[in-house]
Amino acid sequence: MAKNEKVTIYDISKKLNISAATVSRALNNNPKISEKTRELVMKTAQELNYKQNRLALALKSGKTNSIGVIVPYINRNFFSAVIDGIEKQLTPHGYNVIICQSHEDAINEANHINALLNTQVDGIFMSVSKTTHDTVHIEKILENNTPLIFFDRKKDIPGVSSVTIDDFRGGYMATEHLIQQGAQRIAHFCGDLNLEIYKNRNNGFLRALEDHNIPINKNLIIHTNSRIEAGAEAVAKLWAKKNRPDAIFSSSDYAALGAIQELRKLKVKIPEEVGVVGFSNEPFTKYMELPMSSIDQTPVTMGEIAAQVFLEQINNKQHVLSVEKRVVLAPELVIRKSSNKTKSLKGTPPVSTE
Amino acid sequence: MAKNEKVTIYDISKKLNISAATVSRALNNNPKISEKTRELVMKTAQELNYKQNRLALALKSGKTNSIGVIVPYINRNFFSAVIDGIEKQLTPHGYNVIICQSHEDAINEANHINALLNTQVDGIFMSVSKTTHDTVHIEKILENNTPLIFFDRKKDIPGVSSVTIDDFRGGYMATEHLIQQGAQRIAHFCGDLNLEIYKNRNNGFLRALEDHNIPINKNLIIHTNSRIEAGAEAVAKLWAKKNRPDAIFSSSDYAALGAIQELRKLKVKIPEEVGVVGFSNEPFTKYMELPMSSIDQTPVTMGEIAAQVFLEQINNKQHVLSVEKRVVLAPELVIRKSSNKTKSLKGTPPVSTE
């Protein structure tokens, strides 16, 4: 039924009794080809159902027209949204996007980097895993002269551009909002402080307290990971003691979710007795029975800008690689019921889901 | 700093004063090469940091060692879990996985198919979009002699293997469970019946009623899409009338979530007055304040099996393509509080999140 054999420019050249070089030039709209031949070639290509062999092209040019993206998990809304943004920008330029998951494991990360370099991708976008300390495997990308762009979670490597959000500002905004709602004893669930993002959120939190002359209470700073359980446990501990907090700023939406669940079990009124703000604006925050305030990281924009930085980088080869670009996006505070004692709630437009 | 130039087998051959053919054979452990030469080549390859050029290999062999996966959305837990399963099986075989999102749009789907075929992937896995009716763009894959595997959402195309779950059985199990909990007036939220999966779930629902001698009441069958809002609206309508249902089986977890939210607003007690079962076992179902029962589709297994079917297919070229394989997996009913009037609740192990 279907023709197994692939049509090449040689098939076209034979049929027309011209050389393959001419065919190639005609197909590429090379101005040195006469209009007559070009049309003839084009028509014949169509007839024979010719498709350019990207592999041959890639071998010749050294460009594969595909890029790799390495993220911890693809089923986290934040990351999949960043990928959406990258795709949106790069697909029109003919790029294929190869997506890899590190599962927060530096070894997987290193393996994926090797595989991508081996595939000769034209660039790599990555958000480093939580267990990545040492960066030798990442530097391999640079040794290979492959463009690298960090997004959200980065490492400080000279010459590597990055697109992040201003986590300090996010932490500051969330905290200030709680203060404005009347909070005076704000607990903070901070993530692993070895990661820049959590450190910055924590610093933003501290600065906001300072700026509003609220003393810092170390007992209210709890180190949690990003699990629901961690948030629930933290609340359980805090409420077991005296001097309970009157607000919580969690650097993770999931820990905040756990906190809210535990608070409701304890019959604590939200937001009247305790206001809660999370971080990331995961979709579920909007659909909770008690919708949760959170910091939006504008992930789609982040992906789009990362893609733009990449395109700029490959188009400006004259510039030395060591001139990196660091884009820092502004986070947005989304106020919902969990922290809002007034009546004016923001509307939540429908989202398509299955 | 880093050497820009890529090391080829010719560099090795020059250094050792032997032919590139010998180098190639040595690297591939061809038995016709003497042990001495092989070791010498291996050592030199290591020293020069030789990396095989996959493009050249791909051009020569016609195999790119990458496969494409087309899903509606990657940030839906079901699909990302299937992808996890595919990766888990295929990565050890040296495959790269290229992931594409159709966003439920047949046109995107067609574009991605073209791009993947153009990249000459060794196979395509897909779950068709809801708006795909006509299959000419899918048949292009077959005309190109590229292996194609459907998972979850398939089309009936001769010669194409598929891995799905037994949606009929899932619908039946959910319904029977509600009946066993004492329900007699069960409402069903069914999706677009043009899609096999929803039709089958619906049929399973109907059959379970029949088998238990419960009359079918068309007023209780509501056509919803998979949005939270749709579920809430459906409940609002049902509760506006008399003869309200005493249970709901939704073919979508999201619609079920909306239903539960609306029921709680109406102060309806769950599961005492109304039991609810969803479909897909999305992670959030476990973490709701009132955890929701659902049908698990074992997506990781689905991905793994799809990958195995693919591997079998490319290894058995002697068999005619028209012998397709159709794997149907058994769904699992996960009973949680939303439908369980007894006390024995299942434990919910922690899940890693951010």
Next chain:
DNA sequence: TACTGTTTTGTAATCGATTGCACCAAAATA
């Protein structure tokens, strides 16, 4: 007509690895 200058097309090398065939040397056999 002869010559110069443009267009247009062809030749052949190139990207890097693989592989059928031919060939040479050393070892085994007669």
Next chain:
DNA sequence: TATTTTGGTGCAATCGATTACAAAACAGTA
């Protein structure tokens, strides 16, 4: 010693497209 066998290598073509350079073909001019 002559001859066959065998193990190990090299030559050259191949995968498909691109492109520097060379060579036609053509038009224009004296």
